[in-house]
Structure formats: structure tokens, C-alpha cells
Amino acid sequence: MLNINNLTYRIQGRELFEDASVVLPTGSKTGFVGKNGTGKTTLFHLLQGHISADAGNVELNKKARIGAVAQEAPAGNESVLEVVMAADKERTALMAEAETATDPDRISEIYTRLADIDAYSAEARASSILKGSGFEQDRQNAPTHELSGGWRMRVALAGVLFSQPDLLLLDEPTNYLDLEGTLWLEKYLATYPYTVFMISHDRDLLNKSVNSIIHLEHKKLTFYKGNYDTFENTRRMQMELNNKGREKALDQWRICRSSLIASRPRQARPSRPSRA
Ligand SMILES: Nc1ncnc2c1ncn2[C@@H]1O[C@H](COP(=O)(O)OP(=O)(O)O)[C@@H](O)[C@H]1O
Numbered sequence: 001m002l003n004i005n006n007l008t009y010r011i012q013g014r015e016l017f018e019d020a021s022v023v024l025p026t027g028s029k030t031g032f033v034g035k036n037g038t039g040k041t042t043l044f045h046l047l048q049g050h051i052s053a054d055a056g057n058v059e060l061n062k063k064a065r066i067g068a069v070a071q072e073a074p075a076g077n078e079s080v081l082e083v084v085m086a087a088d089k090e091r092t093a094l095m096a097e098a099e100t101a102t103d104p105d106r107i108s109e110i111y112t113r114l115a116d117i118d119a120y121s122a123e124a125r126a127s128s129i130l131k132g133s134g135f136e137q138d139r140q141n142a143p144t145h146e147l148s149g150g151w152r153m154r155v156a157l158a159g160v161l162f163s164q165p166d167l168l169l170l171d172e173p174t175n176y177l178d179l180e181g182t183l184w185l186e187k188y189l190a191t192y193p194y195t196v197f198m199i200s201h202d203r204d205l206l207n208k209s210v211n212s213i214i215h216l217e218h219k220k221l222t223f224y225k226g227n228y229d230t231f232e233n234t235r236r237m238q239m240e241l242n243n244k245g246r247e248k249a250l251d252q253w254r255i256c257r258s259s260l261i262a263s264r265p266r267q268a269r270p271s272r273p274s275r276a
């Protein structure tokens with residue numbers, strides 16, 4: 001789905017990625033973890049082409065649709081449900097074209113495609129996603145300008161989930177969900193039919209909805225198979241092995257050093273200069 005090749009990226013002279021490479025397999029559900037301020041959100045901007053790499057590149061399957069939660073949450077007269085449904089751009093365009101098209105071949109193509117993308121169940125699907133994110137039926141029909149910033153972010157999240165991109169990018173989605181919404185998202189992602197790449201610090205979410213982890217550390221990206229607990233165990237074992245390796249090397253160095261000292265010929269003391 002996604003190949004990151006020898007990526008180097010600097011922000012104001014500071015290197016966030018240095019020759020970093022990783023592959024995100026098609027269909028994987030991958031958590032993206034690393035300390036705050038190390039460059040996770042920046043990588044998402046690179047993947048979406050908002051910014052360009054200083055060296056290396058990002059290869060994305062050409063036909064793949066990439067989707068992320070819009071930074072600008074909607075705040076207009078359209079209803080919550082309308083905004084979410086409009087997030088599926090292809091469906092919206094086809095519906096508009098169907099109303100004006102006159103060529104019978106094109107009309108037939110449009111209806112075939114609409115059936116293929118399950119367009120007729122769109123409203124029910126959008127409504128179910130909204131319900132999961134905490135919108136009861138009456139609030140789904142409210143104009144988005146009536147909502148607070150947090151609820152508008154939920155609309156944006158529901159929109160990207162509804163549009164079902166081939167590569168779904170989520171940046172800390174639980175920041176704008178309550179516990180119930182988070183539990184719903186866990187389940188939703190676990191059965192999401194395409195690739196998911198999600199920044200999160202939520203251990204439960206990462207344990208329940210992803211099957212691999214990409215770790216950003218020391219400007220490099222490393223792929224681990226398994227959920228968050230597996231990742232942590234693997235890391236712990238690696239560190240123990242490294243420590244053991246270091247202790248062993250130190251022991252060897254000490255033995256070697258003492259045998260070197262023991263075998264060194266004693267140097268004759270320089271004779272004192274005689275007083276004149
Ligand atoms: N537009 C920007 N201008 C300058 N520095 C930035 C900008 N965006 C992010 N940074 C810096 O880049 C680093 C990585 O940021 P970010 O990708 O948001 O980290 P993360 O998502 O891992 O917490 C941080 O130190 C941040 O302060």
C-alpha cells in the first residue's frame with residue numbers, strides 16, 4: 001500500500017526523519033507510536049503531499065484513495081448527515097451527474113458504479129457511523145454551525161470513515177471522542193475493510209484495533225507485527241538483550257584490559273637528573 005523509502009525531512013534545521021524506510025502492507029491496521037514532538041503528525045502531512053521530503057520518497061499505490069480527518073471542521077447550514085454523506089466525493093459527483101446526464105451509455109455507467117459503491121445504502125451507513133460517534137437521530141439533522149468545535153471534529157471524523165478511503169489516516173482520533181465513542185471506534189476499525197494507519201497513545205484502542213505497529217524513534221521508522229502489548233514485549237526483550245550484550249562486552253573488555261596490564265613490561269623509572 002505504502003512504501004517509505006530513505007526518507008529525510010528537516011523542520012527549521014532540525015531533522016525529524018533521517019534515511020527512514022518502512023513498508024505498510026495493504027490491508028494492515030497499523031498503529032503509529034513515538035514520543036510527542038518526534039514527527040508523527042509531520043509524517044502524515046508528508047504522506048498527503050502537504051509538504052515534501054528533503055530526501056527519499058513516499059510511494060503510494062497510484063489508485064489508492066488516501067483519507068484523513070479534515071483540519072477545518074465543517075460549520076455551515078448543511079445538516080450533520082448531509083456533511084458526512086458529502087464526504088464521499090465520488091458518490092456525490094455521480095449523483096449530481098445522474099441528474100443532468102443525457103447519454104444513455106453514460107447514464108448506465110453511472111448507475112452501475114453507484115450500485116458498485118453501495119450508494120443506495122449511503123444514508124443508512126452514514127447515520128450508523130454518526131450514531132456510533134455519539135449523534136442521536138435529531139442531532140444528525142441539525143446544521144453543523146450549531147455544534148461546538150469538539151462535535152464538529154466528530155462530524156469530520158465520521159465523514160472520513162464514511163468515505164472509506166483505501167488508506168485511512170487517523171491522528172489521535174480519541175482526542176475528540178468520549179469513552180463510548182472510543183469503544184465504538186475500536187470495533188469499527190477492527191472490521192474496516194481497507195488499510196488503517198493511526199497515531200494514538202490509547203493502549204486499549206491499539207490493542208483492540210490494530211495488528212501491527214510502526215515506531216518512530218531516533219528519526220527512524222520500524223515495523224512490528226502484532227498489537228501494542230506485543231510491540232512493548234518485543235521492545236523489552238530487545239533492550240534486555242542489548243543490555244546483556246553490553247554487559248558481556250564490558251566483562252570481556254575488563255578481562256582483556258587486566259590481562260594487558262598484567263602482561264605489560266614494567267617501565268624503568270626515569271633516573272632523577274643529578275643536581276649540578
Ligand atoms: N509548522 C511548523 N513549524 C515549525 N515547527 C514545527 C511545525 N510543525 C511541527 N513542528 C515541530 O516539529 C516537531 C514534530 O512535530 P509533530 O509532527 O507534530 O510531532 P508529533 O505528532 O510526533 O507529536 C515538533 O518539535 C514541532 O514543534
Ligand SMILES: [Mg+2]
Pocket residue numbers: 040041042171
Ligand atoms: Mg501529533
